[in-house]
Amino acid sequence: MGRLGKILLKSLLGLLLLGVIAFGVLYLVYNEPLPQGNTGPAADALAKKMLKAVNYEQYKATRFLEWTFAGGAHRYKWDKENGKVKVSWSNHQVNLNLNDPGSSTVLQDNVFITGEGKVALTQKALDYFNNDSFWLVAPFKVFDEGTERSLVQLEDGSKGLLVSYTTGGTTPGDSYLWKLDSSGFPKSYQMWVKIIPIGGLEATWDDWKVMPNGLFLPASHKIGPITLYIGNVEAYK
Incomplete structure (x- = not known):
């Protein structure tokens, strides 16, 4: 590894360490038990x-x-x-059936998607909607x-x-x-x-x-x- 690479690695490790310390401080200050x-x-x-x-x-x-x-x-x-919601983001549109997610329809760039792609995008739309x-x-x-x-x-x-x-x-x-x-x-x-x-x-x-x-x-x-x-x-x- 060259000199520049070592400097960059040290910088990244330093930033990671600072992030861990910052999270630890936030956790100690703000974390409360249920x-x-x-x-x-x-x-x-x-x-x-x-x-x-x-x-x-x-x-x-x-x-x-x-x-x-x-x-x-x-x-x-x-x-x-009717338990239905149109969820849109980026170039996707999911016509989500909340009562039967498997019957939802999924479009990407206005083209219907089927198979594993449909299943994954339906779940993403459901997660987005729930949140x-x-x-x-x-x-x-x-x-x-x-x-x-x-x-x-x-x-x-x-x-x-x-x-x-x-x-x-x-x-x-x-x-x-x-x-x-x-x-x-x-x-x-x-x-x-x-x-x-x-x-x-x-x-x-x-x-x-x-x-x-x-x-x-x-x-x-x-x-x-x-x-x-x-x-x-x-x-x-």
Whole structure:
């Protein structure tokens, strides 16, 4: 290996070491264990209070939801009534059947894809949808099948709503601790999820849009210095 190669290797190793140290510091500062709460009617009552605050009745009456995510790279049109969603990204379009993913249709550059390519792209579309739709409608999913709700005592003396997803989605086992205002409106949640190694990271839920039908949907979320934007949000029958 030449002199330049050795210098580059040392630089890369140094950057890797700095990255490991930085992650270690972040882990020590921010990582929190999953809190323990109490299940039962009081937890369910707080969950229902949150549903009322974000107008769950209008959510149930809404058939179509459209939005973009990941800076507009992922585009969705979701037919909630029929369990179908058009997922588009790059040069791909998947007409995803949520009830029977195998019957979905997949296009790449407007050409239908079959075989293993179809299976892989269908799964990618489903993973995108599971993640990106959660950032849009998570408050409405607190009574989904496989969820468990608990009341948690917060440091400020108020009660938080811990929702754990034991089944379903792409990463079952994830948990979210909702922090609500006095009316039950969501302000933020802390996350204990498989794809993030630091437990308890907090994401805001305080940038809301009111749809023409009165439904509340978020426009963005902040996780530390990172902002996740949800664009072109529409809700209609």
